[in-house]
Amino acid sequence: MISSLEILIPKNLNEALSLLVERKNNCRIIAGGTDVVPGLQQGSNRFANSELLIDINRIPEIKSITQTREKISIGGAETFSDMLQNQIVKEELPLLWKACSTIGSVQIRNRATIAGNFVNNAPCADTVPALLVYNATIEVESLSSKKEISIGEFLTGPYKTKLNKDEIVTRINIPIPSKEFRGDFYKLGRRRAVAISRITLAVLTKTQNHMIDEIRIASGAVTPIGIRFSDLEKLAKGKYADDKFLKLLSQKLGEQILNVTGLRWSSEYKLPVVQQMFYQLLKEIEHG
Amino acid sequence: MTEIKFIVNGKNVKVAVEPYIRLIDLLREKFDLTGTKEGCGVGECGACTVLMNGRAVNSCLVLAGQIDGNEILTIEGLANHNALHPLQKNFLLHGAIQCGFCTPGMVLSASALLNKNPNPDEEEIKDAIAGNLCRCTGYKQIIEAVKETAKEINSPSKQL
Numbered sequence A: 001m002i003s004s005l006e007i008l009i010p011k012n013l014n015e016a017l018s019l020l021v022e023r024k025n026n027c028r029i030i031a032g033g034t035d036v037v038p039g040l041q042q043g044s045n046r047f048a049n050s051e052l053l054i055d056i057n058r059i060p061e062i063k064s065i066t067q068t069r070e071k072i073s074i075g076g077a078e079t080f081s082d083m084l085q086n087q088i089v090k091e092e093l094p095l096l097w098k099a100c101s102t103i104g105s106v107q108i109r110n111r112a113t114i115a116g117n118f119v120n121n122a123p124c125a126d127t128v129p130a131l132l133v134y135n136a137t138i139e140v141e142s143l144s145s146k147k148e149i150s151i152g153e154f155l156t157g158p159y160k161t162k163l164n165k166d167e168i169v170t171r172i173n174i175p176i177p178s179k180e181f182r183g184d185f186y187k188l189g190r191r192r193a194v195a196i197s198r199i200t201l202a203v204l205t206k207t208q209n210h211m212i213d214e215i216r217i218a219s220g221a222v223t224p225i226g227i228r229f230s231d232l233e234k235l236a237k238g239k240y241a242d243d244k245f246l247k248l249l250s251q252k253l254g255e256q257i258l259n260v261t262g263l264r265w266s267s268e269y270k271l272p273v274v275q276q277m278f279y280q281l282l283k284e285i286e287h288g
Numbered sequence B: 001m002t003e004i005k006f007i008v009n010g011k012n013v014k015v016a017v018e019p020y021i022r023l024i025d026l027l028r029e030k031f032d033l034t035g036t037k038e039g040c041g042v043g044e045c046g047a048c049t050v051l052m053n054g055r056a057v058n059s060c061l062v063l064a065g066q067i068d069g070n071e072i073l074t075i076e077g078l079a080n081h082n083a084l085h086p087l088q089k090n091f092l093l094h095g096a097i098q099c100g101f102c103t104p105g106m107v108l109s110a111s112a113l114l115n116k117n118p119n120p121d122e123e124e125i126k127d128a129i130a131g132n133l134c135r136c137t138g139y140k141q142i143i144e145a146v147k148e149t150a151k152e153i154n155s156p157s158k159q160l
Helices: A013-022 A036-041 A080-085 A087-092 A094-101 A106-111 A114-118 A127-133 A230-236 A243-261 A267-287 B023-030 B086-093 B103-116 B122-128 B139-154
Strands: A006-008 A027-030 A052-055 A065-067 A071-075 A137-141 A146-150 A155-157 A168-175 A182-189 A197-208 A211-220 B002-008 B011-017 B049-052 B055-058 B071-073
Touching: A013 A027, A013 A052, A013 A168, A027 A036, A065 A087, A071 A087, A080 A087, A080 A094, A080 A106, A087 A094, A094 A127, A094 A182, A094 A197, A106 B055, A106 B103, A114 A127, A114 A168, A127 A182, A127 A197, A127 A211, A182 A267, A197 A267, A211 A230, A211 A243, A230 A243, A243 A267, B011 B023, B049 B103, B055 B103, B086 B103, B086 B139, B103 B122, B103 B139, B122 B139
Parallel strands: A006 A052, A027 A052, B002 B071
Antiparallel strands: A065 A071, A071 A168, A137 A146, A137 A168, A182 A197, A197 A211, B002 B011, B049 B055, B049 B071
């Protein structure tokens, strides 16, 4: 049972940010509610002192998808369904589109929002690996400040981010990747729908005559938080993308994940799967 | 208590409620719309599916204080007076109902799909009902009922 809570629905960003200042110590933001409502219902201590929920679903400033020459800007309270229906996201950011399509169910995607996916920095957040390889930046606003930082910087540790109590994630900005990039997103859950991810991988590569010009690799769920593998990215730069090297890279990815995560009861299963799936992804991207 | 105005099954309503109760509880307890079922209570089973502004949502994940000004459709509002909705008719004809607990949510998810996409393929139907669990596992009949309804909708000769 949910105990007494007030709910306010601000009509614009300023109103919401003012509320966050006025009611600093006892308010929480709610958008789709797919994480907040079960949390409240189960009496999670995340909401122990909450007296007010601020519903940010009706704030136009954080609800649109826009495109300029260099970037695509997605409002933080944009739902996955809206993103999936958006042609710009589908064509320019196919990995993010695919990640969104694997989330929950139609019912969940109709309510859940992109910022909501990563503001609690759960390791299994499906959009994170895609946002990482796209070099997304996060726009955060409070009544007195506005900042824009990379997603990697924003996500500081398991269930921790740089977001302060008086701030809202207003937009997610993604530089439009050049057409030479090819890539894919992979998700493994216990079933196809309404499943928490066990493994997610995102890869974006640019090769010229089978020579790796640039590669961006990110994982989620198998690491404590979604991360990029810059050592591997550096190692791969300038290498010939033949079978032998792709296998080596996959093996090294497994080693790196083990380094970050440590040996777990599930490692025996997950590590070979990660390596094999990563190898398959690379092969498909390379050979089309 | 907060006063909330919204539309339920085509009717404008006004109700004073605690804003933190869930939409499913509001519908079942204040409006006696008990066709909306509670299964898991955490957004995984879809038994509590209703349409909010035409979109399928889990009513266990929406709070009453969030719905002011919105339009809600429950299974009770789908039939046209005494005439069953074509989906309801076809669910019966195809044996797509066993225990019936998932049925209201299943029918509403299917109706949201057909409103948006009157000619879905099997994969699209499966995706639309992926968030509705049927533990009697009669999915095949359910998919057939949705397919048949789409066929009827698209056939100009047939009166719905």
